[in-house]
Amino acid sequence: MIYFILKRIISNGFYEKEEISRKLVFYFQANRITREEFDELTALMD
Amino acid sequence: MVYAYVQYGTVMMVERRTEDSDDPAAIKQYYTAQFLPNFIPVPQEIKNKVRAGWLFDYDKGFHEPEDFEINPQTHEMYLPSSISPQDYYTTSQLAQRVPEMTIEYDQFILELDYRLTLAEEQLQKLREANK
Numbered sequence: 001m002i003y004f005i006l007k008r009i010i011s012n013g014f015y016e017k018e019e020i021s022r023k024l025v026f027y028f029q030a031n032r033i034t035r036e037e038f039d040e041l042t043a044l045m046d
Numbered sequence: 047m048v049y050a051y052v053q054y055g056t057v058m059m060v061e062r063r064t065e066d067s068d069d070p071a072a073i074k075q076y077y078t079a080q081f082l083p084n085f086i087p088v089p090q091e092i093k094n095k096v097r098a099g100w101l102f103d104y105d106k107g108f109h110e111p112e113d114f115e116i117n118p119q120t121h122e123m124y125l126p127s128s129i130s131p132q133d134y135y136t137t138s139q140l141a142q143r144v145p146e147m148t149i150e151y152d153q154f155i156l157e158l159d160y161r162l163t164l165a166e167e168q169l170q171k172l173r174e175a176n177k
Binding site for chain 2 (some may be wrong): 002005008009014015023026027030032
């Protein structure tokens with residue numbers, strides 16, 4: 001669920017990179033997103 | 047007799063006054079002569095269907111446009127009778143806002159979820175510290 005929301009926000013481009021990066025790390029550490037999802041979303045921001 | 051006021055091949059309005067001799071509201075009593083040629087008699091069988099937005103030409107007679115068809119003369123959209131112009135306008139405005147609302151919604155949900163997850167973690171740490 002949170003993966004799809006993060007992906008949509010990143011894809012839309014309406015976000016602050018630093019803030020979303022911090023949240024990606026947070027969700028990964030909290031086991032809310034997998035390593036693959038984390039890598040995919042991080043790559044999407046670049 | 048029902049008359050349609052036709053301009054640019056489009057019915058602008060329908061007049062239900064009649065020209066019957068016993069009708070006290072004959073159409074010519076209400077409109078000056080210059081407008082009368084624009085009033086086209088509507089055939090009996092479609093008198094309750096014709097409404098503003100229908101099309102008329104002397105070859106085909108009266109015919110109904112497709113729903114949501116744009117009239118090339120007036121540039122107005124023909125709406126199904128079940129939809130009022132106001133409802134259509136409101137819905138269109140809302141539809142245009144959907145992408146913007148989705149972004150707002152996503153950001154709101156993300157922030158809420160983030161704070162809840164953070165709060166849960168802190169609560170967990172407090173519980174463990176109090177064991």
